[in-house]
Amino acid sequence: MSSPLPWQTTQWQQLSEQSQAKRLPHALLLTGIKGIGKTYFAESFAESLLCESHQMDGSACGQCRSCLLVAAGSHPDLTVIQPEEDSKVIKIDQIRKVITSVTLTPQYAGYKIIIISPADAMNRNAANSLLKTLEEPPGQALLVLSTDKPAHLPATVRSRCQQLKFNAPARNEALAWLKQQPTPIEQAETLLDLASGGPLEAIKLAENDILERRTSHFSGFNEIAGGNHEPTKLAAEWLKNGLKQPLYWLSTWIMDIIRLKMVSQPPRLTNPDLKADLQHFAERLNLTRLYEFQEKITETLRLSESQCNEQMLLESLLIEWKRLQKN
Ligand SMILES: [Zn+2]
Structure with a gap:
């Protein structure tokens, strides 16, 4: 400041x-x-x-x-x-x-x-x-x-x-400033327009958009667990935004479930707003298998750097997530 x-x-x-x-x-x-x-x-x-x-x-x-x-x-x-x-x-x-x-x-x-x-x-x-x-x-x-x-x-x-x-700052000035931010925002021009030229409002819109997408990804994650969605289809939907973001979210959800499994009131969750749903998984799922799954996510992240068929990688993770539900 x-x-x-x-x-x-x-x-x-x-x-x-x-x-x-x-x-x-x-x-x-x-x-x-x-x-x-x-x-x-x-x-x-x-x-x-x-x-x-x-x-x-x-x-x-x-x-x-x-x-x-x-x-x-x-x-x-x-x-x-x-x-x-x-x-x-x-x-x-x-x-x-x-x-x-x-x-x-x-x-x-x-x-x-x-x-x-x-x-x-x-x-x-x-x-x-x-x-x-x-x-x-x-x-x-x-x-x-x-x-x-x-x-x-x-x-x-x-x-x-x-x-x-x-x-409001001149458009060029605002765009230059947005570019210098610690987390540069995608589609800065569109968001700046949506924000009527207010750069801080543009950042807020970007953050809201990310939140919204995470929430909709989480619905898919829930649906797979409940057997209401096909891993093949969901993987294709998620890949529209690339592989990294869904893998990151997936990993934070699993880590939060693990935290909730260890202690009922963990000091910190990455997704505190999803706690009720995550808690539900924590009560049902096996800890060792959750750790194994978390390792698999990390492994997938590593693989995604080099090769590969992204669809297959993500699909196999989602199939694994579905399997995890049956103890
Ligand atoms: Zn001072």
């Missing part, structure tokens, strides 16, 4: 100058389309404000006590409010709790920062409860609201914030 995205330098500079002149407002409203990194910007700027030994350009050092706390998500003077799990709404209780905390003196020298994202997720009561703090903000408080739908916020809230507009 710690520094802005390449297309956010103007806004970054503007706030840095305000901050150096000790003229930062108490409330900021970051607007612009979805997926261009507004919340990322808010968090990076917060980190830089809290940092105890800035770089020359004002960005955070990433190493001081403050930066380490921010990285761990446990800095006492930085709170990020988002809808709670399974909810699309930011509720009044979430806002109230934080308002109480901003009135306290910062634990470290500096600001008490609250990021609300997406701010339009606040329901009416939540937004109203924020008003008072916006009208009479405590000395060192900085509220940062981020939204792609500013019109959904009450005018009273909007008018009390300094607005900072963000534009």
